[in-house]
Amino acid sequence: MAKKIVAVTACIAGIAHTYMAAENLKKFAKKEGYDIKVETQGAMGVENRLSQSEIDAADVVIFAVDTNVQEPDRFEGKKTLKVGTSEVVKDGKSAIDQAIALIN
C-alpha cells in the first residue's frame, strides 16, 4: 500500500509560499507514488484541513513552515519532518525523500 503523507504549509505573509510549497509537495509525492494531503495555513486561514483520522492514518508528517503550526496537538506522537517553505519550493523531491527516510 502506498505510504501516506500529511503535510502543513505556512509562510509569514501567507500569500505565496504557503501555496507554492503545498503544490510542490503534492507534485513530488504523486511522482513517487505516495498518497498526500496538504493543509494550508495562509492568509485565508486553514484550508484543506486535515482530520484527526487522516493524521492518525498517516505514516509521516511534513511541516513546511516558516511560522508556528496552528493546533500542533493534532500531530502529537507522529514522525514529523520540519522544513522551511523555501526548501520545499526549491526541492520538493528532497523534502518527500527526507520524510520517507524517517519511516524506512
Added chain:
Amino acid sequence: MKEFDLNNIFTDVSITGNKNDALKKMAELFAHENGIDAKALVQGFEAREKESTTGFGNGVAIPHAKINGLQQPVVGIVTFTQPIEWESLDEEPVEIAIALIMPLDDPNKEHLTVLSKLARKLMDDEFIKDLQNGRHDAKKLYEVVTNAIEFKA
C-alpha cells in the same frame, strides 16, 4: 478595474545594477500605473526580500508588498533585458518578476484566492516555460497568466 491587466505588464525593461535597482524600477512603474506611493512600494518589496528571497528559481521572482489604503491587489509583470542577480533559491538570475501588491488589511477572500491560485501555478513547469517563452511579448504574457488564473473583471 481588475487585479491584472495589460497596463501592468512591462517587457524588456533595462536595468543597470542589482536586485535593489530592479525593485526600485518596478516600484516606479507600478506606482505610476496604479496610483501607489513609489517609496512605500519599494520599501515593502525590500522588506520582504530581507526576510527571504522571492527568487524561487527558473529565472522567476515574485517580489511582494502590502500597501496601506490600497483598494485591491495588483498583479504585475516586469521582464528584464539582462538577467538580474536575485539571490534565488537555485542561484540563477531573474528574467521575469511577478509583483504581488496587496492591500495591508484585505478581508476579501476572493483576492487572496486569486493570488493563491497564481502561487500554486508557479510550481507548474509548463506554466513557467510559457512565461519564459512569452517574456518579450506583453500580450502573450497576459494570455498565459489569464488562461491559468481567472481574474475578476
